Amino acid sequence: MERDLRAEFADLNTDVALQLINSKIQGGDDPLNILQECQQGMRTIMERYESMQYSLDSVVASFDLFRSAKATLKPLLPKDVHRSIGKVVIGTVQYDIHSIGKDLAAELLELIGFEVFNLGVDVPPKEFVDELERTGAPILGLSGLVSSCFDSMKETVMAVRKAGLKPKIVIGGGITDESLRKYVEADAHTQNMVEGARICLGFAKSKG
Amino acid sequence: MKKEAMTADERINAAIRLEDVDRTPVIVGTSGPFLCRWKGMSVADAYRDLDKVIKAEVDLWDTLGGWDARYSVVGVHDLSEHSHGLSSNWTVRFLMPGRELPENIDVQGQETEIMKEDDYDRLFEIGWNDFYLEMVNRIHKGVTGDMVRRAGEAHLSRANKVRNVFEQKGVHHLLDERGLFTPIGRLAELRSFPSFLRDLKYRYDTVKRAVLEVITPTFRERFDQIMRGASERGVKRLFVPLGRYVYPVIPRRVFEELVWSWLKRNVETIIAEGITPAFHFDADWSESFSYLKELPKGKCFVHWGGETDIFKAKEALRGHMCIMGGVSPAMISVTPPEEVEAHCRRLIDEVGKDNGFILCEGCYLPATAKFENVKVMVDVAKSHVPR
Numbered sequence: 001m002e003r004d005l006r007a008e009f010a011d012l013n014t015d016v017a018l019q020l021i022n023s024k025i026q027g028g029d030d031p032l033n034i035l036q037e038c039q040q041g042m043r044t045i046m047e048r049y050e051s052m053q054y055s056l057d058s059v060v061a062s063f064d065l066f067r068s069a070k071a072t073l074k075p076l077l078p079k080d081v082h083r084s085i086g087k088v089v090i091g092t093v094q095y096d097i098h099s100i101g102k103d104l105a106a107e108l109l110e111l112i113g114f115e116v117f118n119l120g121v122d123v124p125p126k127e128f129v130d131e132l133e134r135t136g137a138p139i140l141g142l143s144g145l146v147s148s149c150f151d152s153m154k155e156t157v158m159a160v161r162k163a164g165l166k167p168k169i170v171i172g173g174g175i176t177d178e179s180l181r182k183y184v185e186a187d188a189h190t191q192n193m194v195e196g197a198r199i200c201l202g203f204a205k206s207k208g
Numbered sequence: 209m210k211k212e213a214m215t216a217d218e219r220i221n222a223a224i225r226l227e228d229v230d231r232t233p234v235i236v237g238t239s240g241p242f243l244c245r246w247k248g249m250s251v252a253d254a255y256r257d258l259d260k261v262i263k264a265e266v267d268l269w270d271t272l273g274g275w276d277a278r279y280s281v282v283g284v285h286d287l288s289e290h291s292h293g294l295s296s297n298w299t300v301r302f303l304m305p306g307r308e309l310p311e312n313i314d315v316q317g318q319e320t321e322i323m324k325e326d327d328y329d330r331l332f333e334i335g336w337n338d339f340y341l342e343m344v345n346r347i348h349k350g351v352t353g354d355m356v357r358r359a360g361e362a363h364l365s366r367a368n369k370v371r372n373v374f375e376q377k378g379v380h381h382l383l384d385e386r387g388l389f390t391p392i393g394r395l396a397e398l399r400s401f402p403s404f405l406r407d408l409k410y411r412y413d414t415v416k417r418a419v420l421e422v423i424t425p426t427f428r429e430r431f432d433q434i435m436r437g438a439s440e441r442g443v444k445r446l447f448v449p450l451g452r453y454v455y456p457v458i459p460r461r462v463f464e465e466l467v468w469s470w471l472k473r474n475v476e477t478i479i480a481e482g483i484t485p486a487f488h489f490d491a492d493w494s495e496s497f498s499y500l501k502e503l504p505k506g507k508c509f510v511h512w513g514g515e516t517d518i519f520k521a522k523e524a525l526r527g528h529m530c531i532m533g534g535v536s537p538a539m540i541s542v543t544p545p546e547e548v549e550a551h552c553r554r555l556i557d558e559v560g561k562d563n564g565f566i567l568c569e570g571c572y573l574p575a576t577a578k579f580e581n582v583k584v585m586v587d588v589a590k591s592h593v594p595r
Contacts, residue, residue: 052495057408146316
């Protein structure tokens with residue numbers, strides 16, 4: 001019976017999944033299609049996390065599997081083709097130096113098919129504006145973990161709007177909640193990277 | 209304000225025991241950075257001049273007419289000590305206001321992977337105490353065990369200085385001493401969160417051996433030391449914190465074997481001494497409330513951080529465990545006072561229903577908290593009659 005790459009990926013059967021990828025390459029499968037199957041596997045992993053079948057350790061392990069898969073596929077993928085479901089600019093706002101959650105979220109977004117522009121930490125509002133203008137990204141993710149992020153997030157959103165840009169904005173981090181979302185006038189908030197990815201998928205879908 | 213029929217201590221104890229109260233108890237977990245900003249000073253001043261912080265907190269107490277207990281047993285940081293972060297006993301690099309950070313930006317910890325995967329063998333070889341020092345020296349060269357001990361003593365000495373000022377005012381404290389962080393928490397800090405998650409996935413047996421066979425025995429000795437004579441010292445409530453490590457952030461099996469087993473055993477010991485465990489839980493416990501139902505009814509209370517929905521917590525723990533919190537760091541900082549007021553009334557009506565609620569900010573009072581919102585929280589607790 002033919003093994004299903006998406007299923008093996010989602011089950012985190014690393015050796016089997018990587019062997020399958022090699023078999024498919026040797027069988028002449030389109031590398032972009034193989035990559036998409038891996039991305040579908042990632043989405044199944046997200047669903048399993050949301051339904052409590054998986055904990056975060058499994059999600060992080062899936063990143064490792066995906067990196068191995070991409071390393072195999074990368075030489076075969078066309079350089080100028082990026083079958084992306086959308087672009088996301090992400091960063092930790094000014095005066096906040098925390099990065100762990102943001103980097104995990106950025107990696108997850110990339111693995112499920114977004115093109116991600118990660119600006120790092122302590123990012124001033126102008127840098128977010130400049131990157132949104134440069135990339136044309138329709139989604140902006142602002143990360144923060146400490147209270148200094150409150151006004152930084154607000155100033156960033158104000159700067160974005162003042163520049164005439166209208167991305168969908170999601171704020172993320174353990175300190176974010178509905179109060180903060182309303183204050184900064186973001187479109188969504190999350191304390192959970194998988195939920196954040198789900199929100200971005202929703203944004204991408206609504207854009208059409 | 210209506211006349212109160214109970215003392216503050218009676219009110220808090222009644223709430224913990226899930227008994228009727230004359231009004232909702234309220235706690236303000238004051239922080240130096242908040243106090244300094246309220247007084248027009250900078251956040252950095254909170255770490256430079258303890259006397260100014262004390263004066264500001266006394267002013268706040270007098271201005272608001274007090275609240276039901278002073279929260280903190282946690283020590284007070286100081287810019288000179290915090291160059292090592294030793295007084296907090298964390299192997300993270302701390303960035304301080306007025307030094308690495310701007311004057312009005314509060315302290316932040318930079319979590320990095322200090323312990324590498326290969327270092328588990330070193331831990332098994334030399335044990336926790338020596339290993340911890342070796343790891344600290346990877347980010348702060350020249351640190352000795354004696355320096356760690358002295359930094360901890362200085363930290364506590366500052367906390368006691370503040371405490372004594374308030375005890376002389378007749379104000380009692382919610383928390384008397386602090387318990388220990390969890391063994392798994394210390395290990396995970398050294399590895400950094402993403403690397404630790406990978407350890408759980410790829411080398412759980414190694415992690416389990418490290419936590420249960422090496423770190424836990426050392427932590428057990430320290431815990432026993434804390435408990436020795438605790439009742440005689442007058443300890444009534446012991447601070448028991450837990451960071452991220454709850455199911456489903458970590459797998460259920462890991463939570464039960466490495467976190468809950470440690471926590472539950474300690475809590476049972478604390479309760480047997482007639483002392484109340486005072487939990488401080490930061491992560492989302494929505495899938496783990498059932499564990500708290502294993503603990504004796506009316507003997508503990510839990511201060512929720514911002515990630516657990518306090519209304520869901522009440523539904524799960526109604527009639528079993530007292531809950532504290534409800535006004536998130538974001539809400540107390542950015543929301544108009546009239547909305548904070550409405551929220552506090554709702555908390556009292558819903559989370560306070562059937563007893564067992566203490567109104568407080570969620571997690572901590574940030575530097576950005578608005579005085580008006582703190583005042584509203586205290587005033588509502590003192591005046592609102594639940595529906």
